[in-house]
Amino acid sequence: MKMTPRIMLGLVEDVIIHADKETEVKAKIDTGATYSSIDIRFAAKLKLGPITDTIRIKNANGMNLRPVILTKITIKGKEFEAKFSLADRSNLKYKMLIGVDILKRGFQIDPAEKA
Numbered sequence: 723m724k725m726t727p728r729i730m731l732g733l734v735e736d737v738i739i740h741a742d743k744e745t746e747v748k749a750k751i752d753t754g755a756t757y758s759s760i761d762i763r764f765a766a767k768l769k770l771g772p773i774t775d776t777i778r779i780k781n782a783n784g785m786n787l788r789p790v791i792l793t794k795i796t797i798k799g800k801e802f803e804a805k806f807s808l809a810d811r812s813n814l815k816y817k818m819l820i821g822v823d824i825l826k827r828g829f830q831i832d833p834a835e836k837a
Contacts, residue, residue, distance in 0.1 A: 728828055729798050732835030737818060740794040740801075741768040747818050749797075751831060755821035758804060761811035764818075765791060770806075777807055802827065 737749045745768055757777060765771070775790040788807040795804055797820070804824050811817055825831070 726828060728830040729800060730832050730835050731798065731820075731825075731829050733831070733833050734816070735797055735820070737820070738796040739768060739770070739818075740796070741770055748816055749818035749820050750814075750816040751820050751825070753822060753825065753831060755819055756823065758806050758821040758824050759788070759809045759811065759819045760791075760806040761814075761817040762808040763810075763812060765806070765808055773808075775805070779807060779809075797824075797829070800828070 731751050733751050734748055735751055736746055739745045739747060747764075757779065760770070770793050771791050773789040774792050776787050777790055779786055779788050788809060790805050790807050792803055792805055794801065796802075806818075811819070
């Protein structure tokens with residue numbers, strides 16, 4: 723079986739969001755998160771959407787239902803469409819979180835790697 727080389731990511735990475743205009747944002751890489759998410763106000767500002775689905779998220783606050791959008795992004799030169807749950811991340815440092823659903827697309831984590 724041929725191994726495809728993995729793209730090395732650090733704990734924070736620059737992500738290009740392809741919307742009406744390309745927007746670069748720093749995203750937190752989180753191997754403990756099953757799903758990726760984006761701040762709901764930031765997504766509205768970029769006019770991302772429409773909402774395509776909802777998912778049930780379990781976190782420290784219990785279970786909640788979140789809307790999901792599909793958008794095209796680029797990480798380290800790799801461009802693809804990905805699902806993001808919409809969350810209130812206004813009190814968090816990063817507007818975007820990259821979870822395992824995206825990381826399993828050929829990425830590897832090295833905490834010493836810099837964006």
